[in-house]
Every structure is written in C-alpha cells, then in structure tokens.
Amino acid sequence: MDDGADRDTVIGKVVLILRAFSADDHTVGLAELVRRTGLHKATVRRLAEELTTVRLLDRADGGYRLSGGLFELGMRASVERGLLELAMPFLQDLYERTHETVHLGVIDGREVVYVAKIGGHRQASAPSRTGGRMPLHCTGIGKALLAHADPELRRKVLSAPLERRTPRTIVAPGLLARQLETIVEQGVSFEYEESAMGIACVGAPILDVATNAPVAAVSVTGPIARFRPDAHVAAVRAAAGGIASTLHRRAGLREG
Known part of the structure; x- marks a missing residue:
C-alpha cells in the first residue's frame, strides 16, 4: 500500500508508525515497528513515546498498541464530514430489508475505506471492517466507486498490476475496464468471490447530484451459497440514491 508518507518529515514518520x-x-514491539517502518530504532522509540504521551499509542506487554484517542479522532472526522450521520438511517433500513452485511465506503487513493459496517448474526465472513481498506478493483463497493471516479484514477488503477486476492479476482485490465463501463450504464456493481472466497456482493455509488462525482458507495454482502446479489439491486440503488439526495439537500441548506 502506498501510504503517501514523507520519511524526511516528522509528520511523515509519525504516519509511518501509526x-x-x-x-x-x-501489540507490536519496538523491533517490529522498526522493521515495518524502515526508520532508525532511536527515531521510532522517541516518536512512539511522544505518541503515547498524546494518547495516540498505548504501552502494552513490552510494546505498543493503537490508543482509543485515534478512534475518537476518526469518529469526530466522520461526524464533521456529515456522511456517516446522514447515511446511517439508510444503511439501517437497507439492513432491515436484506438482513445481510451492509457497507458504506469512500475512496482513498486506490483503495476503498469502510466507513461503516452493519451486520447481524447471519453476516458474511467478509474481510472488511470499519476503518479497514481493500483494493478498489476486487470489491463490489470499490468497483462502484472506481467506475465513477476521475478518469486519471481509473487509468492509474488499470495500468498498475492488479492484486489477485482470490482465484476469481479480475486481474486483466481490459476485462475490468469493460466491467466498469457496465457499472456506469447499470448503476450497480457486483462481486463474486473476488475479494474473499465464499461471498458475493452488490454495490451502488452515492453520486454528488451537482457534479456526478462519487462521494461514497453502499453495498450488501452475503454468503455466495444463498445470497443472490441481483435480488437486492433495487434496495441498494434506493439507499444510495436516498443518501445522495439527503447530502444534496443538506448542502443546499448550508448555501442558503
């Protein structure tokens, strides 16, 4: 993963550590943090101690772990952005309609970041988690975002090696490009065991009403043995459209 961190700055080194x-x-020990970041041991030790002081890391069992302070910051950012707050009623309604795992995700670089995940006791064993990341090209929600993304981002993804997560991951750029075109035409995306074996997914983009740019995407995921994504197309489209309309109205009220 390209973390975008500049190793020559203090902030960049902090990002590498986190x-x-x-x-x-x-818990991750000091030696392992040094190995993973490639930074000098003294630098990692000093910055880790400073991060502990400001509650972004905790000391535990001879090493460090992420602190609850990071969770607080992440939740604050989500609420300020307004997306999670506005989307949650639609996500909960979608879960009640399907009783399958519901996701909300946004683009970050060439990955989808999961902002929310709702699922009950029947939820699929998907590799996703709130705050987690997956490549855009191998998930239903990621493909919904990628299909409507800036052409330059699509070009970068299609021109780079596509990671094969399972035997069914689409790694041929031409095939993926054609699938993205179909997603734009149909307004929904599908995944069949491309990010993890045993799951299927249907997703839809949440588009900015004014610019048609993807703000986020929503999806429903279930076990491939019983879940039929095409049966939930209307519900997923409706949820994505409802969130988009609500965001547009909120933006209009702010401008007014």
Missing part, C-alpha cells in the same frame, strides 16, 4: 499497525495486531 500505519505500521495492522487490523490483527494487539
């Missing part, structure tokens, strides 16, 4: 933690980490 992003060195994976979703499965409970």
Whole structure:
C-alpha cells in the first residue's frame, strides 16, 4: 500500500508508525515497528513515546498498541464530514430489508475505506471492517466507486498490476475496464468471490447530484451459497440514491 508518507518529515514518520499497525495486531514491539517502518530504532522509540504521551499509542506487554484517542479522532472526522450521520438511517433500513452485511465506503487513493459496517448474526465472513481498506478493483463497493471516479484514477488503477486476492479476482485490465463501463450504464456493481472466497456482493455509488462525482458507495454482502446479489439491486440503488439526495439537500441548506 502506498501510504503517501514523507520519511524526511516528522509528520511523515509519525504516519509511518501509526500505519505500521495492522487490523490483527494487539501489540507490536519496538523491533517490529522498526522493521515495518524502515526508520532508525532511536527515531521510532522517541516518536512512539511522544505518541503515547498524546494518547495516540498505548504501552502494552513490552510494546505498543493503537490508543482509543485515534478512534475518537476518526469518529469526530466522520461526524464533521456529515456522511456517516446522514447515511446511517439508510444503511439501517437497507439492513432491515436484506438482513445481510451492509457497507458504506469512500475512496482513498486506490483503495476503498469502510466507513461503516452493519451486520447481524447471519453476516458474511467478509474481510472488511470499519476503518479497514481493500483494493478498489476486487470489491463490489470499490468497483462502484472506481467506475465513477476521475478518469486519471481509473487509468492509474488499470495500468498498475492488479492484486489477485482470490482465484476469481479480475486481474486483466481490459476485462475490468469493460466491467466498469457496465457499472456506469447499470448503476450497480457486483462481486463474486473476488475479494474473499465464499461471498458475493452488490454495490451502488452515492453520486454528488451537482457534479456526478462519487462521494461514497453502499453495498450488501452475503454468503455466495444463498445470497443472490441481483435480488437486492433495487434496495441498494434506493439507499444510495436516498443518501445522495439527503447530502444534496443538506448542502443546499448550508448555501442558503
């Protein structure tokens, strides 16, 4: 993953350290942080201690872990952006209609970042998690975003090697490009075991009413053994359209 961090600045080094933690980490030792970041040991130790002081890291079991302070900042950013607050009623309604795993995601670089994930006891064992990332090209929600993204971003994704996450991941640029064109025409995207085996997905973009640019996307995911994505097209489209309209009205009220 391209973290975009500048190793020559303090902020860049801090970003490298924070992003060195994976979703499965409970505690990461100093030596492992040095290995993952490629920074000098003294630099990592000094910055990690400073991050502990400001509650972005915690000390634990001879190493460090991400602190609750980061979660607070992330939730504050989501609320200020307004997207999660406005989208949640539509996401909850979509879950009630489908009783499958519902996602809300946004573009960040060449990845989708999951802003929200709603699922009950029947939810699919999808690799997604709130705050987590996945490549745009192999997820239903990511493809919905990529299909409507800036042409330059599409060009970059299609010209770079496409990571194969499963045997069914689309890694041929021409095939992916044609699928993106179909998504634009139909307004929905599909995934069949492309990000993880055993799951299927249908997604739809949340488009800015004024510019037609993708603000976010919504999807429903379920086990491929029983879940039929095409049966939920109307519900997913309706949720995406409802969120888009609500965002547009909110923007109009602010301008007024």
